[in-house]
Amino acid sequence: MKPRKIPGGTRSAGKGEAKAAAPRFRLVAAPLDPAQLRDELLDARAGGFVSFEGRVRGRNEGRAVRSLEYEAYAALAEKEGARILAEARARHPIVSAAAVHRVGHLQIGDLAVWVGVTAEHRDAAFAACRYIIDELKARVPIWKKEHYAEGAPAWINHGAPAGSSGGRNLGEIRKSRRRQQSTR
Amino acid sequence: MKVVWVQYFALLREQARRAEERVETAAGTPAALYDELARRHGFTLPAERVKVAINDEFGAWQAPLADDARVAFIPPIAGG
Numbered sequence: 630m631k632p633r634k635i636p637g638g639t640r641s642a643g644k645g646e647a648k649a650a651a652p653r654f655r656l657v658a659a660p661l662d663p664a665q666l667r668d669e670l671l672d673a674r675a676g677g678f679v680s681f682e683g684r685v686r687g688r689n690e691g692r693a694v695r696s697l698e699y700e701a702y703a704a705l706a707e708k709e710g711a712r713i714l715a716e717a718r719a720r721h722p723i724v725s726a727a728a729v730h731r732v733g734h735l736q737i738g739d740l741a742v743w744v745g746v747t748a749e750h751r752d753a754a755f756a757a758c759r760y761i762i763d764e765l766k767a768r769v770p771i772w773k774k775e776h777y778a779e780g781a782p783a784w785i786n787h788g789a790p791a792g793s794s795g796g797r798n799l800g801e802i803r804k805s806r807r808r809q810q811s812t813r
Numbered sequence: 814m815k816v817v818w819v820q821y822f823a824l825l826r827e828q829a830r831r832a833e834e835r836v837e838t839a840a841g842t843p844a845a846l847y848d849e850l851a852r853r854h855g856f857t858l859p860a861e862r863v864k865v866a867i868n869d870e871f872g873a874w875q876a877p878l879a880d881d882a883r884v885a886f887i888p889p890i891a892g893g
Binding site for chain 1: 820822823824826857858862866869870871885887888889890891892893
């Protein structure tokens with residue numbers, strides 16, 4: 630998967646209306662630079678900017694995690710990601726929104742997902758940012774495999790594959806099913 | 814018999830030992846195709862926990878399966 634240039638993201642477009650606020654979702658195989666991502670989003674209309682950064686943490690459900698592998702179904706992930714950004718723009722009075730998700734093998738502390746929203750006012754920016762990250766986690770076909778300090782690696786959310794102890798209880802599975810149904 | 818092109822991800826990819834394959838099948842729906850491939854490859858995920866995409870869009874398990882369709886089986890999502 631190659632990182633792609635954001636359409637309309639050039640700095641030469643000038644401040645203000647010239648830069649189209651098209652929905653933008655990308656999968657990227659190289660490390661993310663939040664400062665650069667923010668700069669690509671800002672323009673003269675943006676009175677507020679809100680971002681969310683999801684990073685690889687060293688523990689999950691009580692186990693020491695060494696690293697994470699992300700895999701994506703690129704063709705569908707890009708469509709669904711673009712739909713979520715469009716929904717955020719339809720629901721909230723924002724100026725622009727973008728989201729970028731890493732794929733590949735990440736280490737503890739690495740930036741895995743970045744969501745940025747600009748708006749004239751902060752309420753819409755916070756609400757849209759929250760909407761995008763929540764929907765992205767529930768709907769965009771991306772998977773992560775955790776590598777632990779001890780024991781075999783496991784795909785997250787996959788329940789209990791043969792020989793693994795990484796099962797989730799039925800309540801959690803039901804909850805995630807309800808959420809999947811409600812968003813489709 | 815028809816020919817479909819199947820993509821696998823995450824645990825399904827590992828259990829199938831391939832990311833994609835050409836499948837000749839008599840299955841009439843994606844649900845029947847999943848049952849057939851789950852038996853062949855030993856998938857541990859029940860169909861209730863998997864979604865299906867047809868030609869790179871979310872699809873219905875009980876829709877008719879067309880010849881030459883590109884089918885992707887989507888295990889439980891875990892991005893972010």
